[in-house]
Amino acid sequence: MGQVTFYQIRTPSVIGEVVDGEAIIVNLDTGVYYSLREPGATLWQRLERPISLHALTACALALYVGDAEEITAWVRTLVDELVREGLLHAFQVAGPEATNGFSTPGEAKTTFVASALDKYTDMADLLLLDPIHEVGERGWPGPAALSD
Secondary structure (H helix, E strand, C coil), X not given: CCEEEEEEECCXXXXXXXXXXXXXXXXXXXXXXXXXXXXXXXXXXXXXXXXXXXHHXXXXXXXXXXXXXXXXXXXXXXXXXXXHCCCEEEEEEECCCCCCCCCCCCCCCEECCXXXXXXXXXXXXXXXXXXXXXXXXXXXXXXXXXXX
16 A cells, blocks of 8 residues: 555645635735635635545546646646645655545536636735734633733
């Protein structure tokens, strides 16, 4: 049995939400934020749970109409970039390759048009100054510290 690499969003340091077909992603460690439009936004949602590159590619091929080699290469490039930017972590699991049980019921195939991960650093300093970064185990906002 071989090793399979799985990928998952690097929570709690990375947060993201998909709104109107666009993933807005923030790296709370660096203050950098990102935009990822369809089809990347759909794949971003699949990365909330651990998923292999094979399963993520199978998902893209099931959802989009286009050249299979182009889609496969785009998924690999996107995942590599997300890892390089510190938005995903990769980890090895012993076992056979699986499709992770993703489902696409009722989702009609749409034409594949590659999207890029857009990076914005203009607000990094402000995001890093945000007091929410001082979150303890009890969450934020927490009670004031007691003084002696």
